[in-house]
Amino acid sequence: MRVCTPPEELAELRARQARLLADLGVLDAGEDAELAAVVRVAAAVTGVPCATVNLLDARWQHQLAPHGFAGASTPRDESLCSATTTGAPAPQVYDDLASHPEHASNPWVDGRRARVRAYATAPLVVDGTTVGTLCVFDEAPHAFAPDAGERLADLASVVVALFQRRRQARELADLAVANAAARDQAEAAAAHVGRSEAFTRALLEALPVGVVAADADGGLTLFNRVARQWHGLGDAHTVEQLRLTPEVVEAFGLATVDGRPMAVSELPLQRVLAEGRVRDVELAIPSPDGSPRLLRASGDRVVDAAGRVTGAVVALMDVTAQRRLEARLREAALHDALTGLPNRALLVDRIEQALRVQEREGLPAALLYCDLDGFKAVNDTLGHAAGDAALLRMAATLSAAVRPGDTVARIGGDEFVVLCPGTGSESAAHALAARVGRVLGAPTDGGPPLRSSTGVTLSRRGDTPDTLLRRADAAMYAVKRSRR
Template identity: 40%
Template sequence: MLLDVLAVAVAVLGDGVFFAGLSSLTTRAAVVQVFLVLTVLVSVLLATSQEERGRAVASLAQARAALASSIDAALIGSGVLVVDGPAAGRRLHPNPALQRLLGVAETGEDGAAQPEVSWPAHLRPEDVATVRGVLEELAARTRDTWTGELAHVRADSSLVWAQVHLSALPSPVAPGLLAGAGDGVALPVPGAPHERVVVAQLLDVTARKDVEAQLVHLALHDELTGLPNRVLLRDHVGLALAAARRSGALVALVFLDLDDFTQVNDSLGHEAGDRVLRVTAQRLADAVRASDTVARIGGDEFVVCCPEVDSAQHAEEVAARLLDAVGRPVLLDGRLVAVGASAGLTVSGPDDDAGDLLRRSGTAMYAAERSGRGRTAAFDRSLEARADRLVTLTAELREALVLDQFVVHHQPVVDLVDGAVTGCEALVRWRHPTRGLLPPGDWLDVAEGSDVVVRRGEQVLRRATADLAEVARTERPLKLHVDVSGRQLAAAGLVDAVAAALEASGLPPHLVVVELTETHLLEVHGSLLADLSALHRLGVEVSVDDFGTGFSSFAQLVELPVVGVEVDRSFVAGATTDDRARAVVRGVLGLAEALGLGVVAEGVEDPAQAELLRGTGCRSAQGYLWSPPVDLATFRGLLHAPLGPPARTG
């Protein structure tokens, strides 16, 4: 029966012709042969399958080993973390890359591989709660992944930042070997069966975080001194105010500006100026408490925030201590450089914010500078009113430049012997649209604090030289005296402005006298000395205005290109009634004669003063005795005859 079945099977598989003419015996023999052939074929096939399977298994093992080796050597650390059960979140089973990232040994003291590390032990305390909450969500299946950046404390206590990616496996996995988890490396699955596990991947981003920290530091700190800048200062002041509202204490702000710092840059160079700023920053930092903030918010401007101040008097004591610290000379290359500062002080009120304190302390500082420098001014409401005036007036002055509201008037300089007009001083007036003609006393202090005075000075130079060039063509050549402000002296381009005005007007340079005050004479250094020398080479004369009110030395009068002095009106006014004032006038005249300098007496208002000056040898004077400052047309009318009795108009 079996042979019949096999025969039928072979016939079905074949074409049936092979058995057509065979006898029964022959048929049986053939079936046996076929059976043997099939047996051999099956055996061969089985042997081939086992050999290929062996080769495949070996190849797979090699591939897995190579992959594991490459992942172990990669920068990405991987590990498996149990997120439920009694050891939830504590047992991290790492690959070698993760062990290297955390700085833990790959083997223990006995040489055996360390199967797990404690992840919480490598986290900062402030991050543990965050990680615990994430793991609880992963365990509860309310989230499947989480990505964030966490700082880890390595075994050597150094800090490493890692970008962490946590991926929960879709279903609990029995203990054993997890192949292809996360980064593809075979990882051990710890714990009891069916625990929920998470694959953790950690990428070292410490280098990027260091760069980011540096960028943040640069954004919040002054590069030269390392002190907080204005942005960080406002943040610290805001925090101090919030704390003060809770405690009932005060916050004090001291705004300091270095006096005459531009002199250091001009005379010694910007590198020396930078050294002075660094020394100043360190001295301020040494003079305050650890809770105070010292910030540099501008070129030579520093602000100190003092939280938890008891009273306004306490704040004043702090400001005095800071001025003392800054006021000590700085030793630069064996040379002592004098440094001083003006300070503005304000204390907080209940509703103040950081902007209020910064604005008020700055207002107080400017008041201190105007009062003589080297001083401290405490803010009060009157200063705020003056600050409002400053803002309004500055805006109006800028508009006056655009609308051409500044006009030049001329006050004659008279020969005391024959009364002839020998020159004039160009004096500017502001034709205000609502307040009329304003003298400099109403606005010059504000203009001096802005660039308006420089642009206005250039405008006066152009118009005054044009006026005197016209007078020289139609009447006779006269000397033109032009005041130069401190701001103009400090700004670049004074010589170019004078040269441009002379070229445009055609006025000969020797007819122009540039006047600078005796106070400015004391500040002659660096670029200013170069400017005065350049003016001298140009043919322009230089005279010292308000002589006797400063402390210039004889050496300066001899060494600098100065051709004359002008006696200050305060001495002229008292010369007829005060012996000391009269002695000063005579002393100035004697000194000028000895040095070969010309003299002009200012502010002569009555004949007795003119007679006294004439009797002491003074040849030239100006004042209301002869004429107030007048417009060009009126001034030209004064040139036709010697001036007579005092004119009291204007």
């Protein structure tokens, strides 16, 4: 519901949003792979084809990283997302906008710009002000999951974190430029050298990133405060006696991201001395709890006025939380939220692998397409909680009935698919389907027996995931019709 805001407050809000967008520098940042990845995940986890980041300045709505449609800048007053920028911002989820009078006449709904029906949005709040939204939509109505708003809000916080991280990086770069200018001025006047060095030391100690340096012979000359903390060194510790040696690698636990101890030649500082520059090299060091801390390193050589190499400097950024979040997002994009089973995207990937094995070795795969009978009646009479419980039992029962190398996936409301590579024959596939039926029909303490209409097919040479799934789906419907 749109909140009526006094004109003077609305003008101040729009001015504040425009200032924040200029400060963040996101409108002129160009293509952004990380932002595009978050937008794609937003579409995947909510089950709709289109998603985008909407940003609002004084007059316009700008669409960043649009997924599933072209995207454009359009007048702010027509924006669906601007309703969330006043009042208390919160996620909004609409299965069908056309059924809401306050939105049915919006140009994005009634056909003047688009025909958006399903729509969900979460606000992007920066420094206490909503500057836009992360939204997903479809031109057809869509029944969103009950937690769609929460999951979209989680992804909106990732977008805000990306914006703030880039603003911080730009501020650090500006600070470094200011420091370089101050240092150059100090070097031009000998009387200011001491003050410049003190300023540089204070700046290095205050930076929220690690900074390490070595001389041209590989002797360590600098660990700032953050680098000392990460490497387990006290503030009073000096590093002048340390060199880039295997002993230092072992003492600090320096490793590649897959846990292999690094060779001296792989160390970012050593690579800078050898190659001149490194960018975005990742490594791991132990954190206090023993888990790996993932660092991203970039560095350059230090040269004197005559062009001689005098050392190397490397800046380190802690990307542990970012990598963990990326892993969770990848997991969410490939697994069903309710059951934790692989979703359609991961199933298709595994079918492709099974088909490649068949091309090489001639062993077909069996595909079982299982539709839970009576599921709609359970939902309608006992409620969605009972329906979810039945789906969870179905997932657990199927997983227990198959081999460790088989894949059980949920690809729709009550539709499950079992992929069994290397099954060999039609009779073996039907025997597997019969076993699944017996296991499902056995009574359990968790509820009444389950019944599934199961279609069975074997893969053929030349199959694609789509043709194999369609054939199994048709077999399932044939079973269902035979029971009527």
